[in-house]
Amino acid sequence: xxxxxxxxxxxxxxxxxxxxxxxxxxxxxxxxxxxxxxxxxxxxxxxxxxxxxxxxxxxxxxxxxxxxxxxxxxxxxxxxxxxxxxxxxxxxxxxxxxxxxxxxxxxxxxxxxxxxxxxxxxxxxxxxxxxxxxxxxxxxxxxxxxxxxxxxxxxxxxxxxxxxxxxxxxxxxxxxxxxxxxxxxxxxxxxxxxxxxxxxxxxxxxxxxxxxxxxxxxxxxxxxxxxxxxxxxxxxxxxxxxxxxxxxxxxxxxxxxxxxxxxxxxxxxxxxxxxxxxxxxxxxxxxxxxxxxxxxxxxxxxxxxxxxxxxxxxxxxxxxxxxxxxxxxxxxxxxxxxxxxxxxxxxxxxxxxxxxxxxxxxxxxxxxxxxxxxxxxxxxxxxxxxxxxxxxxxxxxxxxxxxxxxxxxxxxxxxxxxxxxxxxxxxxxxxxxxxxxxxxxxxxxxxxxxxxxxxxxxxxxxxxxxxxxxxxxxxxxxxxxxxxxxxxxxxxxxxxxxxxxxxxxxxxxxxxxxxxxxxxxxxxxxxxxxxxxxxxxxxxxxxxxxxxxxxxxxxxxxxxxxxxxxxxxxxxxxxxxxxxxxxxxxxxxxxxxxxxxxxxxxxxxxxxxxx
Amino acid sequence: xxxxxxxxxxxxxxxxxxxxxxxxxxxxxxxxxxxxxxxxxxxxxxxxxxxxxxxxxxxxxxxxxxxxxxxxxxxxxxxxxxxxxxxxxxxxxxxxxxxxxxxxxxxxxxxxxxxxxxxxxxxxxxxxxxxxxxxxxxxxxxxxxxxxxxxxxxxxxxxxxxxxxxxxxxxxxxxxxxxxxxxxxxxxxxxxxxxxxxxxxxxxxxxxxxxxxxxxxxxxxxxxxxxxxxxxxxxxxxxxxxxxxxxxxxxxxxxxxxxxxxxxxxxxxxxxxxxxxxxxxxxxxxxxxxxxxxxxxxxxxxxxxxx
Numbered sequence: 001x002x003x004x005x006x007x008x009x010x011x012x013x014x015x016x017x018x019x020x021x022x023x024x025x026x027x028x029x030x031x032x033x034x035x036x037x038x039x040x041x042x043x044x045x046x047x048x049x050x051x052x053x054x055x056x057x058x059x060x061x062x063x064x065x066x067x068x069x070x071x072x073x074x075x076x077x078x079x080x081x082x083x084x085x086x087x088x089x090x091x092x093x094x095x096x097x098x099x100x101x102x103x104x105x106x107x108x109x110x111x112x113x114x115x116x117x118x119x120x121x122x123x124x125x126x127x128x129x130x131x132x133x134x135x136x137x138x139x140x141x142x143x144x145x146x147x148x149x150x151x152x153x154x155x156x157x158x159x160x161x162x163x164x165x166x167x168x169x170x171x172x173x174x175x176x177x178x179x180x181x182x183x184x185x186x187x188x189x190x191x192x193x194x195x196x197x198x199x200x201x202x203x204x205x206x207x208x209x210x211x212x213x214x215x216x217x218x219x220x221x222x223x224x225x226x227x228x229x230x231x232x233x234x235x236x237x238x239x240x241x242x243x244x245x246x247x248x249x250x251x252x253x254x255x256x257x258x259x260x261x262x263x264x265x266x267x268x269x270x271x272x273x274x275x276x277x278x279x280x281x282x283x284x285x286x287x288x289x290x291x292x293x294x295x296x297x298x299x300x301x302x303x304x305x306x307x308x309x310x311x312x313x314x315x316x317x318x319x320x321x322x323x324x325x326x327x328x329x330x331x332x333x334x335x336x337x338x339x340x341x342x343x344x345x346x347x348x349x350x351x352x353x354x355x356x357x358x359x360x361x362x363x364x365x366x367x368x369x370x371x372x373x374x375x376x377x378x379x380x381x382x383x384x385x386x387x388x389x390x391x392x393x394x395x396x397x398x399x400x401x402x403x404x405x406x407x408x409x410x411x412x413x414x415x416x417x418x419x420x421x422x423x424x425x426x427x428x429x430x431x432x433x434x435x436x437x438x439x440x441x442x443x444x445x446x447x448x449x450x451x452x453x454x455x456x457x458x459x460x461x462x463x464x465x466x467x468x469x470x471x472x473x474x475x476x477x478x479x480x481x482x483x484x485x486x487x488x489x490x491x492x493x494x495x496x497x498x499x500x501x502x503x504x505x506x507x508x509x510x511x512x513x514x515x516x517x518x519x520x521x522x523x524x525x526x527x528x529x530x531x532x533x534x535x536x537x538x539x540x541x542x543x544x545x546x547x548x549x550x551x552x553x554x555x556x557x558x559x560x561x562x563x564x565x566x567x568x569x570x571x572x573x574x575x576x577x578x579x580x581x582x583x584x585x586x587x588x589x590x591x592x593x594x595x596x597x598x599x600x601x602x603x604x605x606x607x608x609x610x611x
Numbered sequence: 612x613x614x615x616x617x618x619x620x621x622x623x624x625x626x627x628x629x630x631x632x633x634x635x636x637x638x639x640x641x642x643x644x645x646x647x648x649x650x651x652x653x654x655x656x657x658x659x660x661x662x663x664x665x666x667x668x669x670x671x672x673x674x675x676x677x678x679x680x681x682x683x684x685x686x687x688x689x690x691x692x693x694x695x696x697x698x699x700x701x702x703x704x705x706x707x708x709x710x711x712x713x714x715x716x717x718x719x720x721x722x723x724x725x726x727x728x729x730x731x732x733x734x735x736x737x738x739x740x741x742x743x744x745x746x747x748x749x750x751x752x753x754x755x756x757x758x759x760x761x762x763x764x765x766x767x768x769x770x771x772x773x774x775x776x777x778x779x780x781x782x783x784x785x786x787x788x789x790x791x792x793x794x795x796x797x798x799x800x801x802x803x804x805x806x807x808x809x810x811x812x813x814x815x816x817x818x819x820x821x822x823x824x825x826x827x828x829x830x831x832x833x834x835x836x837x838x839x840x841x842x843x844x845x846x847x848x849x850x851x852x853x854x855x856x857x858x859x860x861x862x863x864x865x866x867x868x869x870x871x872x873x874x875x876x877x878x879x880x881x882x883x884x885x886x887x888x889x890x891x892x893x894x895x896x897x898x899x900x901x902x903x904x905x906x907x908x909x910x911x912x913x914x915x916x917x918x
Contacts, residue, residue: 315673326675335718336711348710348754352761363915364908367758371904374713374754378747381721385743389728389736395671468768470707475715478692478706483685490681490825498666503732503821517728517736525744529897 008130011068014442015203019065019195022283025421026187026290027058033294033414034180036407037301041178050090050178057083057184064192070119071129077115077192081108081160084189087181088173100172107169111159118152118200121145135204146205150212153200161193163253164223165563167246171230174245175238175306179297180414182238186245187290191282194252198275198443202260213261214365220257221369223250224376226533226563232383232526233534233559235519236306237296240387241289244332247376248285252278254373255347258354258366259444267357268446274350275440276433276453281343284425288331288340291418295325298411299391302404308387308519313396317404322392324415329388331422333381337476339425344377345470346433353468379526386522395513429472520557527559535560618692625691628871629835630654632842632878639882654835658828666824669730679726680822680829686719687833687840693769694843695854696870708767709757709844713750716796716837720746723830727818734810738817741893745802745814748900749795755907756789760848762914776851781913786849788906790880793841795900797834800885802896812890839874842881846873 031054038047060083063076085108089101123129125145126137138146155166162170170190174182197216201207227247234240255278262271298321299314300306315322331340351370355363396402406412425432433453441448505511527536541554634651641648650656668676693712707715724743727735757767759781764771776782795802798815808816819830850873855862891899 313671315675330718330721333717333721334714335721336707336714341714345710345714349767352710352758352767355758355762356765360915363762364911367755367762367911368908370758371751371755371907375747375751378717378750381717382743382747385721385724385728385739389725389739393673393675393725393729394731468708468766469705470711471705474706475689475711479685479689479715479718481685482688483681486681486684486688486829490829493662494825496665498668498824500670501667503669503671503730504734505732511731513731515733516731517733517740522736522740525740525893528894529744529748 216257
């Protein structure tokens, strides 16, 4: 029973340690937050169930990233999927939860099926479930088999990570779970899939063909853009955040894919550098997405709605939550000097540095990927101006928002901790990069002792010779000094008190929340510019009092969910049609079944006689 | 000590000179339209006037509205610190590179867009939405220009950017792409129009509509500075010149003169572009910026081919 030996069961190399660290860094504040969040939501027994599921969820995720046996890995992976399914359907009041849960469980099992297939192929060569044995056997695999294993792993883990077009479950499942669970699911659970890709593709399988990296980069770019464009169109705050998870998984995969490309091209420095960028964005995304989901949960708890069109003015009712959300929004929009900026800068820099080393067409490809990343970050900034501006600023758009109150202390404590981490991970970037270099070195098997990833403790310099510098503490200090100096001069010059008066209303005198810009209006330019992909359409309905008199118009505008309509619905249709066909041979009549048995026996007799 | 003095001097230089560039552009535009036009020092008069006036603040707004102008000015000045003016000083070099510069400018824009939504005015929302729309489409072109330029110069850092380098086809195309980007970023015709307050067309002006007095002055100041930064970047790509590395008056004075001459050449080009085209509809801006993006791709291909 070698499987039960503890030493052969667990693996605590820097890669596993890093992921364990991510899991517990996000789960801890989320757990604290849930004390306040679950209060008054459900009965005592159900709250206990929520805690039990949370603990089970954390243990299963911890197991996924720390076992060294494929068999145990799969068991932990399944427990993680099932527990998260129960958490998605936890809120049984909503019919949507059940639907979301069903989509999730189906998609996740399609992914698992591909994983099992990949692991079985690996087992065929290794005759063992142990990582080390598989790793040594993988080098003997024929190239075609390696390619197939890679594709199966990519589909399997890609489903969990939410890579476009396998992202379909993510915007349904993540928003439906209770908010602290959404925060863990989006912040941490989808990262276990990235762990899987790094562990099984880079570490165990080993990258030796460059098209793997190119494929991942392309999927990553598509995920980035699709995620952020859908997020811009979304007005359900939690769904918006879920789409941003698709986008950010894309950014993380840009780093990972670049690392794979550089490994296959035998450029160790760049490989480690790109993987650092990917891992840095991974932990940053865990932090700020965790925070944003907690804030969205706080808004939901205070207002009982997730539709941002009904919110507004919350900055005055919930000042602390607003600051936390703003910090999260700034981080995800890659604004300096916070953590999201550092990792996006690193990823862009990985593209730029890589372009000096690769040849011809690859240069242009890397440049275009970098440009698409820049477009993504621009669109993300626009999306979070919308999300923060419409939710927290201006006047309340409904009585829900009017009666909102600041949330309880435990919830604020959870949010505060993650906001604090955002700042720390921005300012202490140089130290963190050194730590991540160890993780990346363990994952790629490249010795980094001779490589320098920093000039000194405070300045990031990717390449010693070509000196590209970024110092977030210095940057923060400069920006703060200039801002404070500006304020001081303002105070010196300012002698009179500012007049508080109504917003300019063109002489209308009745300016209220109905005159405000809405989220739909805000995203209209994007809807038109990306109409080739979003395929927006309108529904106009005349509501009549009588035949002659139209009382009012009902007017709706929608976008077409391209992936759902053109990929998933045809497949589902096929499944249903074949199921219908299969039903014809099972009409429930006992006579027919008896005749089936008779025919079967007859065929068997003939079969045995003949052959 | 001397380095801090240089940094301060650089800030003062930016603050002192940047409104003048706008004045010159307005003057050229007016002369091209056969008008006498306002004095080139009018932007200074406007700033002084705004600074001496009181403020009106919307009652629906929050601290975001009040804080935004200071964040905007600090981001513009912070970005201005990254680019070399008189001398290549060691300190600011460590803050960040040109990618960081683009991100720093994004910080100010983000807060200005939020402040515009804060007043609950539809104008503000309109401006904010359009500004974020344009700026997000600008990003890929700007990024690819930096990419193509860094392919030629060897790095995105400021030292390699400040050196003397031969002008190639790639840098000509890149500077033209950056010119289009700068037009969009500095709210010039055909993307936006600084001279009008027509609600259907305004972008930047709609965002700052609720600002008055000193805070408005700060925002105007930071747009002037931002404009000078973009012009400097274009000038450094198309008319490259080595930035002096030591304090040597014999070097610095010709450099300063040439520095300003280049910027005024770009300003002249912007002014002529403004008087010769009509403003575009908002949704045509996407095409305009796609054109800039395609130019940036061409610049990158040229850089890869080494021409």
